[in-house]
Amino acid sequence: MKTTIIGSGVIGLFSAYYLNKQGHEVTIIERSNGDDSCSMGNAGMIVPSHFIPLAVPGMIEKGIRWMFNSESPFYVKPRLNLDLLSWGLKFYQAANKKQVERAMPALRDISLLSKALYQDLAKIPNFDFSFEEKGLMILCKTSHVYEEEIAVAKQANELGLKTKTLNINELHQLEPEVKPDVAGAIFYEGDAHLYPNQLVKKLKTHLEKQGVKFLYNTEVTGFEVEKDQIKSIKIKQSVGESTPQRNAACSSLITQHLIIATGSWSPILTKLLDLNLPMQAGKGYSLTNEQKIDKKLNIPSILMEARVAITPMSDNLIRFGGTMEIGGLNDEINMNRVRGIIKAVPNYFPDYRIDMPQKEQIWYGLRPCSPDGLPYIGRTNKYKNLVIASGHAMMGVSLAPATGKLVQQIIDNQQTTLDIELYKPERYD
Numbered sequence: 468m469k470t471t472i473i474g475s476g477v478i479g480l481f482s483a484y485y486l487n488k489q490g491h492e493v494t495i496i497e498r499s500n501g502d503d504s505c506s507m508g509n510a511g512m513i514v515p516s517h518f519i520p521l522a523v524p525g526m527i528e529k530g531i532r533w534m535f536n537s538e539s540p541f542y543v544k545p546r547l548n549l550d551l552l553s554w555g556l557k558f559y560q561a562a563n564k565k566q567v568e569r570a571m572p573a574l575r576d577i578s579l580l581s582k583a584l585y586q587d588l589a590k591i592p593n594f595d596f597s598f599e600e601k602g603l604m605i606l607c608k609t610s611h612v613y614e615e616e617i618a619v620a621k622q623a624n625e626l627g628l629k630t631k632t633l634n635i636n637e638l639h640q641l642e643p644e645v646k647p648d649v650a651g652a653i654f655y656e657g658d659a660h661l662y663p664n665q666l667v668k669k670l671k672t673h674l675e676k677q678g679v680k681f682l683y684n685t686e687v688t689g690f691e692v693e694k695d696q697i698k699s700i701k702i703k704q705s706v707g708e709s710t711p712q713r714n715a716a717c718s719s720l721i722t723q724h725l726i727i728a729t730g731s732w733s734p735i736l737t738k739l740l741d742l743n744l745p746m747q748a749g750k751g752y753s754l755t756n757e758q759k760i761d762k763k764l765n766i767p768s769i770l771m772e773a774r775v776a777i778t779p780m781s782d783n784l785i786r787f788g789g790t791m792e793i794g795g796l797n798d799e800i801n802m803n804r805v806r807g808i809i810k811a812v813p814n815y816f817p818d819y820r821i822d823m824p825q826k827e828q829i830w831y832g833l834r835p836c837s838p839d840g841l842p843y844i845g846r847t848n849k850y851k852n853l854v855i856a857s858g859h860a861m862m863g864v865s866l867a868p869a870t871g872k873l874v875q876q877i878i879d880n881q882q883t884t885l886d887i888e889l890y891k892p893e894r895y896d
């Protein structure tokens with residue numbers, strides 16, 4: 468079966484992984500050289516702890532307050548843009564108790580499936596992606612937020628997820644070299660982390676060895692449709708040196724199955740197919756440093772009020788990531804928001820300071836955010852041979868193996884391991 472995947476981020480790669488295992492002849496089309504997707508510089512956290520979607524009651528009010536602080540972790544760039552307005556309205560409609568309660572067990576299940584698949588993958592010889600199961604600490608600076616997080620932990624326990632509240636002494640035992648100064652912390656025992664750059668590299672090498680074909684520097688620009696089937700994909704391939712003047716060759720590619728896994732750019736392609744896939748890009752930044760001698764952090768953490776993620780990674784590296792800027796598809800780096808991340812760290816770890824980095828040291832990625840905080844995974848009614856796998860927002864790495872597995876089951880018309888009703892791509896039609 469000729470199966471084409473558009474996008475070589477984690478979602479495209481894991482879809483290829485499970486399809487290839489089932490004997491599909493897979494081609495991945497990637498517009499860039501494959502090194503600058505959102506799937507590289509992220510925090511690499513595998514997070515069953517994130518069972519609550521972004522759209523929750525109270526989030527809009529919080530977001531409006533944050534908008535007036537240039538260093539805040541969340542920002543919506545005000546624009547007169549119909550897609551943004553419509554997304555905002557859908558976010559508002561999703562931010563209610565009933566919707567959140569429906570989403571929570573679904574997110575738990577897909578997260579746990581994904582983690583189990585990562586555990587299996589980590590056992591494959593020569594497939595090391597620095598997967599570690601050390602848990603995740605949610606550090607709360609204020610007692611008010613600590614109380615809120617204790618309530619969230621209770622909900623987690625009701626869903627079967629193990630948590631522990633940590634007092635300051637227990638925290639100091641976990642991080643003896645960089646003692647946190649916080650009101651309290653919740654420890655999610657079941658969370659894990661990995662080194663995303665290594666994961667992507669290993670997956671690509673593995674897939675290439677298994678015969679998956681990669682077409683880099685190749686952009687999908689359109690489709691040829693016959694009734695309810697996408698017959699071929701129009702592509703534009705860059706030829707020669709990577710200069711603005713380089714030539715492009717246009718052609719088309721015939722396919723039997725098509726998967727759109729183009730992250731934040733998915734709506735551009737779905738619009739060409741007359742499909743409505745509400746999505747906004749949520750820009751985040753990260754900085755990767757060497758661990759400090761005598762001030763090594765051991766356990767991944769989230770600085771809750773600041774929404775900063777800290778992940779100690781392999782090769783003695785440590786990554787600081789954060790912010791969610793809903794500001795369109797662009798590559799601007801807002802140093803004020805980066806400063807917000809840098810300043811937050813000593814607020815929680817008083818002995819740990821980071822120098823403000825140069826712009827060139829900052830990585831940014833565009834998270835594909837659906838309005839209800841749930842991914843889009845499934846077939847569309849309009850096209851029989853199309854599957855969409857996108858919209859994983861802050862959890863793309865975490866949910867990638869499960870998404871890939873589900874994509875394979877959908878394409879092969881098998882019973883899916885999980886109920887995918889809530890992930891229907893056409894749920895807003």
Ligand SMILES: Cc1cc2nc3c(=O)[nH]c(=O)nc-3n(C[C@H](O)[C@H](O)[C@H](O)COP(=O)(O)OP(=O)(O)OC[C@H]3O[C@@H](n4cnc5c(N)ncnc54)[C@H](O)[C@@H]3O)c2cc1C
Nearest residue numbers: 474476478498506509510511512687730751862863864865
């Ligand atoms: C700061 C930060 C921290 C994060 N931390 C975590 C974390 O700890 N855990 C977690 O699970 N997630 C995290 N995320 C989110 C995660 O990185 C994303 O959800 C995930 O990478 C999305 O993967 P994707 O494959 O859907 O999209 P992408 O990785 O963006 O890949 C899409 C690919 O499609 C290609 N493409 C687009 N249009 C076309 C076209 N027309 N033709 C051909 N190719 C095209 C793009 O070039 C791109 O390579 C974080 C994100 C950020 C920004």
